[in-house]
Amino acid sequence: MEIRLEKAYLIFRKDWKEISRNWQVILPIIAVPLVLTIVLPVIMIYLPGAVYNQGVYTGDVTEFIKNIPSEVRSQISMMDSRQAMIYIVLTYLFAPFFLIIPLMASSVIASDSFAGEKERKTIEALLATPISDDELLLGKILVSFIPSMAVTILSFTVYTIVVDVLTYDIFYGKYILPNTTWLLLIFGAAPAVAFATIGLIVAISARVKGFREAQEISGVLIIPIVMLIAGQATGAFFLGINTLVAMIVILIILDIMIFYIGKMLFEREKILVRLD
């Protein structure tokens, strides 16, 4: 049967109205990007400067630079130590942190939208409406995906402005963001991460009883991102253009697999029977 987009949009509007009135959902979606886009860059820009002026970290910075991949080393070859430190932290080490935003936002929204509806015992009347499984699923995916990506893109925009404004003098009028890596990260990797999270929650939604349980299970997705952050910090892994493209391709394949499994498991009867 053909999917009626207006029905999916109806689910989207209803869920968004509900979610936007739920501080349990909205608070982490606002707080995490706020810390990542404003608080951390400000600390990073001003903290190394203060420390450097006292001549404390010079040796450590040189040592740290030695461990980073040559691709980044070439980008900072003409910079002084302070510029190099700020550049590495803000454009290189911070990059994988931004994958946490779509992961967190989509996991919180999808958990509320799928499992939360079960928990609040509102799903039976919804399942009784003449809205098909596909329309229902599409509406719920949209309400998890669109706000997550909106928050990610908005965070990236704010972060770029904050970083460029604060480092304008340090880099003598040169803007260090956006660059190709970040664009790939935000418009390629971030949607793929958001989609994988939503797919996983759809897949487990018939088996969990509520919001918390869904969030806890979807929390396993943070592990690869933490590994990515640790890999970048230790120099074991570099999130360059080639790596990012490969990562996006793998994520898209995973997305498709998770989505089909989720779709197979999204059955009205199973969702309903698990309520009792």
Next chain:
Amino acid sequence: MSIIVAHGLTKRFGGLTAVDNLSFEIDEGEVFGLLGPNGAGKTTTIRLLACLLIPTKGEAEIFGYSIWRDQLRIREITGILTENPCLYERLTAYENMEFFAEAYNITDPRERSIRIRELLEFFGLWDRRHDKVGKFSKGMKQKLAIARALVHRPPILYLDEPTSDLDPESSKAIRDLIKKLSEREQCTILLSTHRLEDAEKLCNKVMIIKEGRRIALGSPSQLSMMVNEYNILEIRLRHPLNKVEDILGEINGVDRVEIGKTVIRVETKRDVEEVTPTIVRHIVEAGGEVLSVTPIRPSLEDAYLKLVKEDGDKA
């Protein structure tokens, strides 16, 4: 004309048979009660007819649409009050109604707003339309949930335990509303309940089910008569009357007489209206002063308890 026809409807969850070979027909305009103890299979039966569950075997047709093949069409023509009110508590009453009106294909905004207003006014919720449902009492939520189920003018309405969890006052209010509704909206109602009062006051026909099986089916009075062979007449006298047992025992049609101090219970297999004048005449001629004559109809409760017990004994 039967608009719901179920034949051999069965639903198993693993080893548990929730609905066991149920067959019944519901006529247009009828208020049909599914009566049974908790866990009897009432909710599962409603969920099967609302196409929320797929039967293990058997068939049901609603207005000729099969629950196997025409699920979306059946959902369009039925309204359901689920066991829980299933309302979005962060949305207002109006927003809840509007969402479901659109979900049930009322696409014209004007038609939608007229219908929502009509229903919210009928249920006395119009003044609270902009309040979030989370602030509503249980009774108000139940009214709103029924209004929601009716928003698309369904010819068939399923009401699953509409008065459970409500205080006696709210239960009565909901019962009165359902009674009014069945007349006003002209829809066929399938009502599941474990409350005999609901079944007795609201239903034209009642099916008693236990462990998913049909125990009995008929109008409340037919069910009562099924287990009560005799009609009972209670006669109150001003003063005790001597030899009343002998006097009444001679009357043709009187099968049993129980004598209290001033109250006489007469049991008859005949229609009470047929034997009452003769009985009263005999008492008066014997010098008795009759204060009142009350026919005691056997209650659905008596029938229900007896039928459920008999079924348990058989098992």
